[in-house]
Amino acid sequence: DVKVTQSSRYLVKRTGEKVFLECVQDMDHENMFWYRQDPGLGLRLIYFSYDVKMKEKGDIPEGYSVSREKKERFSLILESASTNQTSMYLCASRAPDRGYYEQYFGPGTRLTVT
Amino acid sequence: DAKTTQPPSMDCAEGRAANLPCNHSTISGNEYVYWYRQIHSQGPQYIIHGLKNNETNEMASLIITEDRKSSTLILPHATLRDTAVYYCIVRKAQAGTALIFGKGTTLSVSS
Numbered sequence: 753d754v755k756v757t758q759s760s761r762y763l764v765k766r767t768g769e770k771v772f773l774e775c776v777q778d779m780d781h782e783n784m785f786w787y788r789q790d791p792g793l794g795l796r797l798i799y800f801s802y803d804v805k806m807k808e809k810g811d812i813p814e815g816y817s818v819s820r821e822k823k824e825r826f827s828l829i830l831e832s833a834s835t836n837q838t839s840m841y842l843c844a845s846r847a848p849d850r851g852y853y854e855q856y857f858g859p860g861t862r863l864t865v866t
Numbered sequence: 867d868a869k870t871t872q873p874p875s876m877d878c879a880e881g882r883a884a885n886l887p888c889n890h891s892t893i894s895g896n897e898y899v900y901w902y903r904q905i906h907s908q909g910p911q912y913i914i915h916g917l918k919n920n921e922t923n924e925m926a927s928l929i930i931t932e933d934r935k936s937s938t939l940i941l942p943h944a945t946l947r948d949t950a951v952y953y954c955i956v957r958k959a960q961a962g963t964a965l966i967f968g969k970g971t972t973l974s975v976s977s
Contacts, residue, residue, distance in 0.1 A: 757907075794966040795910070842909045853900045853957055857909030 755779070756858035758843055771830040773861050775843030783846040784826035785855060786810075786818060788839040795842065801826055802848075813825045835866045870954045872971045878948075880977045884941040888954035891935040897958055899930060901939045901966070905951040910953070910967070913939065944975045 759774035777784065782803045787795040787810075795812030799818040807818050814835060819827040826845075830837055840862050844855040871889040878884040890899065900915040907925070914921055914928045921928045927940040941948055953970040 794968075844909075851898065851900075851915055853898070853955070854912055854915060856912060860907075860909045862907075 756843055756845055756856055758841075758858040758861050760861050761859060762862050763866075764866065765830075765833050767834060768842045769830075769832050769833045769865075771863065771865075773828040773830075773841055773843075773863070775826045775828070775858055776824050777826075777845040777856070778824065778841075778847065779847070779856070780823065782823070782846035782848050785822065785844040786816075787844065788812070789842055789860070790839050798828065798864075803810055810846045813843065830863075833863075835865050836852070837863065838865045839863060869911075870968055872954055872968065875923065875972045877976070878941075878975050880945060880975055881943055882947065882963055883951045884944040884973055884975070886939040886941075886952050886954075886971050886973065887936065888939070890954070890956045893934050893956050899928065899934075900939050900957060901926070901928065902953045902955070903948075904953070904967075904970075905947075905950040907958045912928045913952075921965045926941070936957060944973075946975050946977065949973060949975045 756777045765771050785800040789795050796812050798816050799810050801820040802808045804820055804823050808842045817829045840860050842860045843858040846855045898915050898917050901913040902910045904910045914923055914926050916928045916930050930937045951970040951972050953967040
């Protein structure tokens with residue numbers, strides 16, 4: 753089974769802090785994604801990565817950056833956390849020979865910024 | 867992207883088959899039907915997808931009508947752990963961005 757793990761289930765940070773969210777997958781997938789999920793807005797794509805050191809902006813990249821130094825690890829960075837970044841953050845991975853939406857998700861990190 | 871319609875809730879007895887319907891009457895020829903589920907406070911879980919043929923995997927079966935305007939996700943022997951919100955989405959196969967989940971169907975499995 754594909755396993756995608758995220759570093760924290762719950763996180764509370766203060767406004768202005770730099771926040772690191774880590775995601776690791778164990779299936780050697782090239783493609784990895786970061787989403788945020790908010791009530792009424794569904795899943796919105798922040799960034800995705802087709803392979804190591806490659807990254808592409810999604811729908812809402814402002815205020816975020818990413819790092820993909822190793823194939824199994826994809827990090828999301830909130831440069832200066834703000835209250836409107838309070839959300840559930842979800843990481844996903846996908847094998848490139850599968851349908852684009854055949855994505856495997858981690859358990860999520862519920863981030864609260866105060 | 868085609869819009870989907872699902873019943874808001876369904877109940878199922880443990881051990882029985884759960885049949886979850888989805889209407890997608892405006893689906894176009896190159897759009898796939900995908901099913902995900904989300905258990906409370908967890909990330910979404912991919913279940914299955916199909917274009918026009920019925921599909922089966924270790925989790926579920928997907929039955930798509932011949933006109934492709936509706937489909938049914940079948941969990942053959944529902945367990946308590948299958949209690950979740952089930953989402954049917956219709957998307958083209960090529961890369962896109964947002965995964966838009968509607969309200970889905972809340973399936974409650976009881977013993």
